[in-house]
Structures are given as C-alpha cells and as structure tokens.
Amino acid sequence: MPDDVIFALASGAGRAAVAVLRLSGPGTGAVVQALAGRLPPPRHASLRRLRHKGELLDEALVLWFPGPASYTGEDSAEFHLHGGPAVLAGVAEALVSTGARPAEPGEFTRRAFVNGKLDLTAAEGIADLIAAETAGQRRQALRQAGGALATLYEDWTARLTALLARQEAFIEFEEEDLPSGLDDAVAIAATTLRTEIATHLADGGRGERLREGLHIAILGAPNAGKSSLLNALVGREAAIVSARAGTTRDVVEARLDLAGIPVTLADTAGLRDATDEIEAEGIRRARRRAEQADLLLLLFAADQPPDAETLAWHRPNALVVHSKSDLGPVPSDGLPVSAHTGEGLPALRARLEAEALSRAGTTAETLLTRPRHRAALQDALAWLDTLPSAPLPELRAEALRAALRAIGRITGRVGVEAVLDVVFGEFCIGK
Numbered sequence: 257m258p259d260d261v262i263f264a265l266a267s268g269a270g271r272a273a274v275a276v277l278r279l280s281g282p283g284t285g286a287v288v289q290a291l292a293g294r295l296p297p298p299r300h301a302s303l304r305r306l307r308h309k310g311e312l313l314d315e316a317l318v319l320w321f322p323g324p325a326s327y328t329g330e331d332s333a334e335f336h337l338h339g340g341p342a343v344l345a346g347v348a349e350a351l352v353s354t355g356a357r358p359a360e361p362g363e364f365t366r367r368a369f370v371n372g373k374l375d376l377t378a379a380e381g382i383a384d385l386i387a388a389e390t391a392g393q394r395r396q397a398l399r400q401a402g403g404a405l406a407t408l409y410e411d412w413t414a415r416l417t418a419l420l421a422r423q424e425a426f427i428e429f430e431e432e433d434l435p436s437g438l439d440d441a442v443a444i445a446a447t448t449l450r451t452e453i454a455t456h457l458a459d460g461g462r463g464e465r466l467r468e469g470l471h472i473a474i475l476g477a478p479n480a481g482k483s484s485l486l487n488a489l490v491g492r493e494a495a496i497v498s499a500r501a502g503t504t505r506d507v508v509e510a511r512l513d514l515a516g517i518p519v520t521l522a523d524t525a526g527l528r529d530a531t532d533e534i535e536a537e538g539i540r541r542a543r544r545r546a547e548q549a550d551l552l553l554l555l556f557a558a559d560q561p562p563d564a565e566t567l568a569w570h571r572p573n574a575l576v577v578h579s580k581s582d583l584g585p586v587p588s589d590g591l592p593v594s595a596h597t598g599e600g601l602p603a604l605r606a607r608l609e610a611e612a613l614s615r616a617g618t619t620a621e622t623l624l625t626r627p628r629h630r631a632a633l634q635d636a637l638a639w640l641d642t643l644p645s646a647p648l649p650e651l652r653a654e655a656l657r658a659a660l661r662a663i664g665r666i667t668g669r670v671g672v673e674a675v676l677d678v679v680f681g682e683f684c685i686g687k
C-alpha cells in the first residue's frame with residue numbers, strides 16, 4: 257500500500273482562471289495543514305491563504321476529503337488555485353518541501369482501484385471519458401465508468417463461482433450425500449453462461465470501434481475528385497486540390513463526427529501504374545490504408561471511364577460514389593456526388609452515418625470496448641467449451657476455475673479463493 261502523498265494538476269495545463277490541484281495519500285491532512293493552516297470541514301469548500309516559509313502563495317479554495325469516502329479511498333484534498341504558472345510552481349515547490357511528490361500518470365485512479373473503489377473496467381471507462389471526442393464515445397465511457405461492464409462480468413463471476421462450488425462439492429462428498437443430477441445441473445448452467453458470453457462477444461466489434469473510431473478511406477483514379485470530396489465532407493481545405501493527376505501523395509487524414517461516432521477520413525493518392533518513385537510510394541500507402549479501413553469510398557468520376565485499379569477494390573465494405581456528377585449523367589449503381597455544386601453530399605453523409613451506426617456502438621447496450629476484454633472472454637469461452645467432454649469432475653472444476661480466472665483478469669478481481677467460502681457456506685450437507 258503506497259503511503260506517500262501524491263499531487264497533480266487535475267485541470268488542463270496552461271494559464272487559466274482556476275487551476276485544480278489534487279492531493280492524495282495518508283499524510284494529506286498534514287500537508288494541507290502545513291500550507292493552509294487548519295483543515296476545512298470535510299467536503300466543504302473553504303477559502304484559505306496558502307503560505308510557505310512565511311510567504312503568501314495564493315488565496316485558494318481548499319477541499320478536504322477524508323478517506324475512505326474519497327475518489328482514491330485515501331485521505332485526499334483539492335486546492336482551487338488561481339491558474340497562473342507562478343502560483344502553480346510556488347505551490348508545487350511548497351508541496352514537495354512537505355514531502356509530497358508529483359503523481360505518475362493514472363496514479364490517482366490506480367490507487368482507487370487498489371483500494372477497491374472501482375474495478376479495472378471502470379478505471380478504463382474513466383480514461384475513455386477523458387479521451388472522449390464525440391457524444392457516442394462519452395455515453396459509452398460514462399456507462400463503463402459507472403460500472404456497467406463490471407456489473408455484467410461480476411454477475412458472470414458470481415455464477416461461475418457458484419458452479420465451481422457445486423463442482424467442488426461433487427468431488428468432495430460421496431455421491432449419495434448430494435441431490436442427484438447435481439453434475440448435470442452444473443453442465444446446464446454452464447451452457448447458459450456460455451451462450452451469454454458468446455452473445456456478448458458476437459457484437460461485431462462495435463464497442464471497440466466506437467472507442468477507437470472508425471476508419472474510412474477514399475480511393476479512386478488520379479483526378480477522380482478524392483481530395484475535393486474530403487474537403488467538402490469536412491468543410492475545410494484539408495487536402496490540396498489541383499487539375500494535375502497525381503496531386504495527393506501522402507495519406508491526408510481529417511476527423512469527422514458521424515452521428516456521435518468519431519471517424520478518421522483518409523484521402524489517398526490516385527491509383528494507377530506510377531513510374532514516379534514518390535507517387536508509387538504514395539499509392540503503396542493508399543493500398544495499405546485501404547486494407548486497414550473499415551469502410552472504403554470508391555470514387556468514379558463522371559468524366560472518366562471506370563478504372564480497373566479502383567474496380568479491384570469492390571469488396572463488401574466498399575461504397576461506390578460517382579463523383580463530379582455535375583459533369584454528366586452517372587450510372588445508378590452508386591451515390592452521385594458533386595464536390596463543386598454540393599449535389600448528393602447530404603445523401604452521402606446520411607449514408608455514411610448509417611454505415612457508422614451499423615459498425616459502432618449504440619447507447620442501449622453494454623458493449624466490451626477493448627481487445628483485452630475480448631481476449632479474456634474468448635479464453636473463458638474456450639474453457640467452458642471443454643466442460644461437456646471433460647471426463648472427470650476434477651477436470652470440469654479445473655475448467656471452471658480457469659474460466660473464472662480469465663474473467664477475473666478483466667475486472668482485476670480474480671477472487672478464486674472466494675470459492676472456498678461458498679463451498680462450505682452455501683452447502684450445508686450435514687457432515
């Protein structure tokens with residue numbers, strides 16, 4: 257258990273009207289007293305003069321949060337200072353001279369986890385909430401920080417623990433002492449659990465995609481109007497547009513918010529057999545980006561015949577867009593769009609929003625959000641899958657224990673020891 261007092265700026269860096277400095281650790285009360293005199297009443301903002309070596313540093317609001325009813329579970333405090341660099345430097349220096357030290361990244365939340373204030377998924381939710389750029393991300397992060405995933409996984413953990421307890425009892429006691437069919441009951445309950453975990457996993461990666469953002473790449477022949485379309489969709493001149501074929505070389509990225517889902521839209525080099533070394537590298541990058549993208553926009557310009565290079569990218573995740581629709585009639589197999597007149601842009605945007613919503617999370621469900629959740633649940637599922645064919649009760653118990661450990665890795669609460677209490681507490685077998 258760490259007993260040093262840590263401190264950090266909780267508000268953003270830079271000059272500001274108010275800067276919030278946060279402290280945590282068992283010695284926090286003494287540190288606050290050293291700077292601010294007597295402690296304010298718990299959880300009430302009090303105006304205090306902060307002094308160090310006789311010098312006035314600032315007049316600040318001081319909040320005192322005695323543990324365990326604090327964010328970290330430890331004694332904690334906040335100074336709401338005037339947000340100037342000299343004030344912050346002076347207070348930081350004073351804090352260090354009292355023995356406090358600057359916090360490591362994430363250290364407050366880490367201490368909260370160590371003190372049982374939240375599980376790992378809630379801690380991840382808090383990190384995601386701070387990083388959230390769109391409303392969709394914010395909703396998902398808030399749900400996770402509020403314990404939605406923890407509740408789901410803890411429910412599974414509790415049920416697995418109960419199953420393991422029964423399975424252990426089956427091994428421990430003579431069969432005639434137990435209700436008949438107990439082993440079958442374990443098998444049936446395990447199958448139900450298995451189905452729930454499998455359903456949770458079969459989410460199409462929507463929660464992860466909402467957290468990480470969706471990648472859309474624009475592909476097409478040189479001069480198909482890719483850069484013009486990117487600029488039109490994001491409403492600024494993000495990429496260079498010119499009448500010369502082969503203008504774009506590097507992948508040009510712009511961020512978009514589509515129905516609350518963060519999207520990185522990538523403009524790429526026009527696809528063709530390039531002889532120019534730099535252009536050829538640009539086309540390699542375009543192809544690499546296209547391979548990684550969640551969605552492809554294939555551009556075919558009304559004034560050019562469809563090119564084989566772009567047609568080759570016709571895949572299930574590709575949308576056909578007929579660009580420069582102001583220049584003439586276009587086929588009906590795609591979306592007509594003109595970056596010059598704006599024709600078709602609202603329809604394209606609506607289509608992209610629908611595609612984004614179908615691929616990324618919605619607000620109603622509790623979705624897993626990180627590859628580590630997925631990996632651990634797949635591991636748990638694989639162990640549950642061994643149950644029906646495991647020839648011995650001991651092996652079935654081992655499989656249940658391994659599944660429990662896998663889910664315990666997600667929440668950070670492994671808790672396999674708890675099973676012993678359940679075995680001898682829940683089962684009064686009369687021995």
Ligand SMILES: Nc1nc2c(ncn2[C@@H]2O[C@H](COP(=O)(O)OP(=O)(O)OP(=O)(O)O)[C@@H](O)[C@H]2O)c(=O)[nH]1
Pocket residue numbers: 476477478479480481482483484485496497498499500501502503504505524525526527579580581582583593594595596597
């Ligand atoms: N009439 C018309 N011209 C367009 C439209 N979109 C782009 N253009 C023109 O087409 C030319 C090429 O546009 P770009 O956006 O640079 O095309 P690109 O596909 O990015 O080209 P590369 O980067 O060279 O592969 C420019 O002269 C644009 O002004 C459109 O919707 N209508």
Ligand SMILES: [K+]
Pocket residue numbers: 478479497498499500501502503504
């Ligand atoms: K061009």
Ligand SMILES: [Mg+2]
Pocket residue numbers: 482483484495496497503504523524525526
């Ligand atoms: Mg371009």
